[in-house]
Amino acid sequence: MNLFAEIRLLILDRLAALAAEGRLPLGLPFDAVTVEPPRDAGHGDMATNAAMVLARPAGLPPREIAALLAGALEGEPRIAGIQIAGPGFLNLRLAPAVWQGVVRAVLADRDYGRSAIGAGLRVNVEFVSANPTGPMHVGHARGAVFGDALASLLEHAGYEVTREYYINDGGAQVDVLARSAYERYREACGEAPEIAEGLYPGEYLIEVGEALKQRHGDALLHKDEAHWLDEVRAFATGRMMAMIRADLAMLGVRMDVYSSEKALYGSGRIEAAIERLRGLGLIYEGVLEPPKGKTPEDWEPRVQTLFRSTAHGDDVDRPVKKSDGSWTYFAPDIAYHWDKVERGYDQLIDVFGADHGGYVKRMKAAVAALSEGRVPLDIKLIQLVKLMKDGEPFKMSKRAGNFVTLRDVVEQAGADVTRFVMLTRKNDAPLEFDFARVLEQSRENPVFYVHYAHARVMSVLRRAAEAGIAADDATLAAADLARLSHEAELKVARRIAEWPREVEIAARGNEPHRIAFYLYELASDFHGLWNRGHDETALRFVQEGDPATSQAKIALARAVSVVISSALGILGVTPVHEMR
DSSP: OOOOHHHHHHHHHHHHHHTTTSOOOOOOOOOOOEEOOOSSSSGGGGGEHHHHHHHHHHHHHHHHHHHHHHHTTTOOOOOEEEEEETTTTEEEEEOOHHHHHHHHHHOOOTTTOOOOOOTTTTEEEEEOOTTTTTBBBHHHHHHHHHHHHHHHHHTTTTEEEEEEEEEOOOOOHHHHHHHHHHHHHHHHHTTTOOOOOSSOOTTTHHHHHHHHHHHHTTTTTTHHHHHHHHHHHHHHHHHHHHHHHHHHHTTTTOOSSSEESSOOOOOOHHHHHHHHHHHHOEEEEOOOOOSSSSSSSOOOOOOOOEEOOOGGGSSSSSEEETSOOOTTTTTHHHHHHHHHHHTTTTTEEEEEGGGGGGGHHHHHHHHHTTTTTTSSSEEEOOOOOOEEEEEEOOOOOOTSSSSSBHHHHHHHHHHHHHHHHHHTSOSSSSSEEHHHHHHOOOOHHHHHHHHHHHHHHHHHHHHHHHHHHHHHHHHTTOGGGGGGOOOOHHHHHHHHTTTTHHHHHHHHTTTHHHHHHHHHHHHHHHHHHHHHHHOOOOGGGGGGTTTTHHHHHHHHHHHHHHHHHHHHHHHTOOOOSSSO
């Protein structure tokens, strides 16, 4: 049940009837007609822009169309009041029975809030994709939470979703990892390690070196790099990926597919992707113009193999092969994305760190070219996380050598708190993670505030059981919900009615932070109703000696908990049943 969608269909039906009667022109475009909550709740429950967007194609003043529509809606039992506002907006006030019906719908349908807008569509969400050179840092944690919550949100909206991790194991960084691990291997064999500049200094490689010694003894000592590099690189990369998988599991993040960059080399897939672009007339040999601004001293014009990415919205064409014949970093990324296109996805989503902002246009251009515009690519940039405690920068142990790890944060705050807080800001906005604030019990802490709302509902259900009041969902759904008539109660029901709409808006925009925002608003409305019950006994959920009224009020509380639980599920957070 999506009440906003239902009222929109009602309005479209009335507009079509007006056209059939000759009072509006036939064939008017209705796609831009919306029904949404008004900015000012005092103006009504819902507002539609129908008259505004149809004025030009109809050739009529907006207020004239609004008057026609208002007249056509008169007598509709769900609508208790209609008002024309401003230049032609139509504000609607719905009958209390409508909001009471929302409560019943939540209790009768455990899929309340789920959507079918993505039915039949396959989406690939690639996220984290950290270099396998060490443990994940706090920035990776934010990207992991965002990607996982986005995937869950899309599933909630009916999409078939694949969560994918692209292992960057084909570049020079894994050779650096191998050399770093070899020094720890030498250390395990009793020699002094030489952690030269450019190698990874983190203590996490000590155990890798010890594991290499257990496997090889001293057989790799004093050998040329060519003798041990491949073996140590594969071994160290495998150990790092095992660490990364464990960290993701600690955060409650799962992946469906792990793809390897290294596997692309020698497979012919990079060559095939470039030939695909060549066949489209988008590969040529040329010389790039010098970089804008100050030209680097080591820059010189040279002939390279270039992708004509400017044909698909990029600022400059991009090299795919260097003058020495080797592939650029961009080339395997093109091949990897073509592989995703070939797997039949209808949409691709990449979650990148903010430092990859310069990669967005070229990657979108490549996917647009490879799919000939059929498959959209949305790239979400994740801004930095600033760790704080009591308003001051917070430094933690740095086992990784030079950064705070994902594991450090989760061990301090817990997975649920970490996940929720990471979604309290839009992905492209900087985030402050204050350890003192996220663990305090106050309204200023959204994690606590939402959990407390759910726990309060659970306490109501326990009190109902103690009073002998039947409070299972089937009984509550059959209760006399007309007893929910107070404005504070209807306000909560209105917020519940927004849940299906919020899911669809968030899914269409790939914006899981909207779910966290909605949760806070729902919790705020519920706490407001609860607190009013301290002074107004008629608003308390359990009414002494009146089981019928109690069941109606408990039904509202239970509906709140159902929606909270559903929304927290999207965020990957477990609802709390009792606060300690």
